[in-house]
Amino acid sequence: MSLKDQLTQLRDKGLSEIKQATDLKTLNQKIRVQLLGKKGPIVKTLRGIGKLPVSQRPIVGKYANQVKGQLFRSLKKRNLELAKAKLNDELKAEKIDVTLPGKPVKAGHPHLIQVVMDHICDLFIGMGYEVLNGNEVETDEYNFERMNLPKHHPARDMQATFYITPDKNLLLRTQTSGMQARTLEKHDFSKGPLKMISPGVVFRRDNDDATHSHQFHQMEGLVVGKHVTMADLKGTLEFLIHKMFGNEFDIRLRPSYFPFTDPSVEVDMTCFNCGGKGCSVCKGTGWIEMLGAGVVHPNVLKNAGLDPHKLNGFAFGLGIDRFAMLKYGVDDIRDFYLNDMRFLSQFD
Structure with a gap:
């Protein structure tokens, strides 16, 4: 059999095997x-060209x-055909059925703290x-002096402070009173009275226990104008509690006594446990202390x-x-800050 016939036979066999290949690994590696x-048969066959007559070698x-x-x-x-087929198979296998429920x-x-804060803010905005x-x-x-708490004032000892500078x-x-002092000096009273609340986190060196934390959230309110009375204060707080x-x-x-108000009052609410009859929660008084308030001190x-x-x-x-x-009905203030999902998820 001539070399040309051998090459033809190898070509036909190779084309047939290529056409029948079903995967890239077989096609490329085998x-x-x-x-x-x-070391393939075509290279071996081509080595025989040197033995041919000179006239036949180019042909x-x-x-x-x-x-x-x-x-x-x-x-x-x-x-290319097998690569495309493989890609299509992979896409088909990984296809997302968008009709399935997500x-x-x-x-x-x-x-919960944010919920209560937003609720109170909404009431006062109204x-x-x-x-x-x-x-x-x-x-x-x-923080202190503008609110009538000068240096060495004994009331400062009640608010153990985190100082930043020596x-x-x-x-x-x-306390959030600093915003009150800053707003008082900027407000234009010719345009009407000042009515503001200032919510936010405050910091005191309290020992952490069930009712105290080194940080907590406070909201202070201030109304300054003409002919503002204690009756206005009581009506405002009564509306808030209701x-x-x-x-x-x-x-x-x-x-009561606060350096920044005179007269000052403690505001109590009917005991939620006994309805005002007296119990261990309210220590037999029928009342629970809620907040402090008073008439703005002239010095402020x-x-x-x-x-x-x-x-x-x-x-x-x-x-x-x-x-x-x-x-x-939360009995430990620390629960607000522990990020325990068992606690937080109750208030969804």
């Missing part, structure tokens, strides 16, 4: 390597190149108050450059954490 590799050599070209083109074509994703919900948020890092002047000029605010806890709860005002107005003979007002401060504990 057919291509075995047929066209250095057979040209034919051999044609055979190799046909086989390479057939391999390339089949390679996996349920549980949505989160606001933290009464025409402005919500103002202050800085958590405050100066000694606005000179004790910068501190983590112990909306937060229910109309069956009454409030009472009893004398003077410190803001205002005339206490022309303007007056009332102020109050409440613990949002305490309101949340009483409203939702």
Whole structure:
């Protein structure tokens, strides 16, 4: 059999095997390597060209190149076909059925403290108050002195403070009153009274226990204008308690002391446990302490450059954490900050 006939036979066999290949591995590792590799039959056949007469060598050599070209083109074509088929199979296997119901994703919900804070803010916005948020890092002047707590005032000992600078000029605010002082000196009273609340987190060096935390949330309110009375204060707080806890709860005002108000009062609410009859929760009084309030001290107005003979007002401060504990029956303030999903998920 001549070399040309051998090449023809190898070509036909190779084209047949390429066409019948069903996967890329067989096509590339077996057919291509075995047929066209250095040890393959075509290379071995081509080695015999040197034994041919000189006149036949170019003819057979040209034919051999044609055979190799046909086989390479057939391999390339089949390679593309098998690669496309493999991709289609993979896409089919990984196809997403968009008609199937999706996996349920549980949505989160606001933290209980945020829920109570938003509720209280909404109530005061409805009464025409402005919500103002202050800085958590405050100066000694606005945190204490502008609120009638000068240096060495004994009331400062009740608010153990986290100081930031050695000179004790910068501190983590112990109350949100700083925003009241800043707003008082900027408000244009010719356009009407000042009605504001300032909610936010405050910091005090309290020992952590069931009812105290080194950080907690506070909201202070301030109304300053002309002819503002204690009756306005009581009506405002009565509205707040009724909306937060229910109309069956009454409030009472009893004398107290705060440096930034005079007169000052503690605001109590009917005991939710006994309805005012007296029990262990309210220590037999029928009342539970809720917040502090009073008439704005004249010195606070003077410190803001205002005339206490022309303007007056009332102020109050409440613990949002305490309101949340009483409203939702939480008996340990630390539960608010532990990120325990068993606790938090109860208030979805």
